[in-house]
Amino acid sequence: MSRGARLRARLRTWHPRPPALPEDLAQLLRPEDPEWFARELAIAAAPPWWVWRFLLRNFSWLVGLFGRVEVTGGIPEELRDGPLLLAANHIGDFDPVVVAVALHRAGVVPRIMATGGILSAPVAGPLLERAGAIRVERGTELARHAVRVTEVALVSGGHVVAYPEGRVGLTADGWPERGRTGMARLALGLGVPVLPVSQWGAHEVLQYGNDWGKLRTAARAVVRRPALRVHVGPPVRLDDLRMGRVGDANRARYRIAAAITRGLVPLRAAERDRPAFLDPTRPTTVVAAYPGGVVPGDIP
Template sequence: MGTSPPDPLRDVEDSTSRKSYRTPALWRFLLRFLRGAVPLFCRLKVTGDVPTRLRGGPIIIVSNHIGTFDPMALIAGCAKQGLAPRMLATGGLFRAPVFGAIMRNSGHIRVDRGSHTVTGALHNAVDALNEGSTVVLYPEGRISLDPGLWPERAKTGAARLALTTGAPVVSVTQWGAHEVMAYDGPLHMAATLISSIWRRPTVTIHFGDIVDLTDLDPAKAGSVRIAADRMSAAGLNRLQRLRVDEPVMPRHVDRIRPLSTARTYKPRPDTVTDDAS
């Protein structure tokens, strides 16, 4: 009699049960749901790997942010890796009817941008990592407004979190999710999401190497900025390989998405590496 294939989400439940934090039942259900639902709207490719020794947490995952669909694609990719991610997300999502309750009851972490309480999100993320969680952040803090959908310069929140806790940082790079759903507008978003069922865009989620921050002293001036730039550089290096046939501009251009070059990321020579993974 053959044996059943391992269920990575069962591994998630086992690993979190050994910690003080246990993934909520609602979120375990939604992880399985998204793992099956996301491929209905795209050809989902998950490449790279997260070492088994890290999957019990704590882990910080940093990713580029290219569209409204990519959080769902990233969550599905994490589920395939046997991870139960806790997302740092804007407070507006937590205030939304129904969806806000789902976010709160799934263990995600609220970020009230522009508020005096915004620093509380960092403390909550530290607590989550101390509990052994996988915490997911978009270092850019928003969907990229760069005309070519290249990463914008990272803010320092993810870097501060990494240097404060010492948790390993896994760089995840994604491409293609911007083709699934429009940037804004309920009608545009719904229409493009439905049409993606037969358009079948390819969405790639690549789990890359751990970003090496071990030489940085959190107390030294400039360390946080260097750490943030290393995260950006890791994502940029991989993104160049994921979109080798779109070297300057994406083939798919969302006319609704606003554009800005104010935060264009310009890598320093010491952050560019020959990532062949």
Template sequence: MPVARPESRAFRAVAWLVRTLLFAIFRYEWSGGRNLPAQGGFIAAANHATELDALTFAHYLFDHGYEPRILAKRGLFTAPVVGWVLRATNMIPVDRGTADAGRSLENAREQLGAGACVAIFPEGTITRDPDLWPMEGKTGLARIALATRMPVVPIAQWGATAALPRYGRMLRPFPRKRVQVVAGPPVDLSDLYDRPMDSATLREATSRVMDAITELLAGLRGEPAPAARFDLRKHPEYAARRTVYPPVERP
């Protein structure tokens, strides 16, 4: 497996430290690496259930030979440990709900054009689904994918919540936890490229990516996914809450 060799000394130092720590905490089961493009820029899109996901996501890509540039909310860049890692490895901060949000997407498009791997959590935040299934995604990924026409590779990961639960504050590194990560074939969005980039087109592209991620996750978990994804627009009371939510009615 071709581990990435970044030119930046800071990136190399962070990568060595983070990889060492993660290998000590997790027993990885990686698969689907053949679905990652051999050359050229691409978008990697994954589910998000714990703050550790950014590290396990990046680790998977890095050890497959890529230097991922993760789009992450700016608040994470000031968090202990994780924030330091994100800053030192030149990840892309996203200012959600502000005039600067578009600047982050433009940054991502420029890096894709230069052949980078841009890694995105399409949900935009940790899932609020009571059972940690992917919830409805935001359309930022669709805007980038349709504008650049770069491949979008769905990635599912599962197991890191055993070490750090959703919004948990206490890391449980021992014994080592099993973490599965799998990449699927690129999502076909080609029929949407020439359509107007309106709400319907963006939602369709987003849904296709989320469907692919959810299908991969169902395979990892060995259980069927819910018939409908959790949607914060229908449950706004959960938008700012950091807790374990009661089950919600699903169609």
């Protein structure tokens, strides 16, 4: 094997050293678990990585090269020590970066759920994992591992960013989908506060399709510098709901979607009926939970 081939092999398998895995969590491991599960449990149980905090503190300005980051709302000081579930609408591949910067400005260090494909990429994937990203293997039996890692992060006081839609939204008008019940069940099961995070603008930086068009939209964003708006709303009221009671997880799901939608209305006031930026590579196959951003006043 050549020197270059050895270097590439090392880069493919390299990971930053994770923190030690607590003994009580080590007992959860099974021989059939994927090799990354132990690392993610250890990272979830530990305080945020100092490198991640350093990057957020000193290099968040880089996101501003692609647009003007505008943050409204905030996180009550009494909630900043965690745990927190931060429910965000998912509008594009660039929005996790924008949300991370916005939440750091709001006083927390976020851990963001990410697809397994991103975390499996050489170098960048292991760095994201060590920064606290939680791997979600959608549509596979491994998806349950993400739930366990998220539970550990929350029990340890973490601030976890989750996307109730489970993917980049595919509604024709850009308003959030109703989402799934997974996040609602986590919130009800652990009694964790849920804060809605509404965002708009990040979809203009990276197109949906995975081709050279991503570079084109990124370059255009550097020139145009669109507004990258994020609003952190007040906690969603879930105290009257109970885990295991019939219908309550569904009610929580609709309340979370309603809160995100309400926060999104002022962010896209000039684009309420139709997004100004239309991405031809993004499918539009789903109806929004609240089309047009109109949320009824009688959400159960």
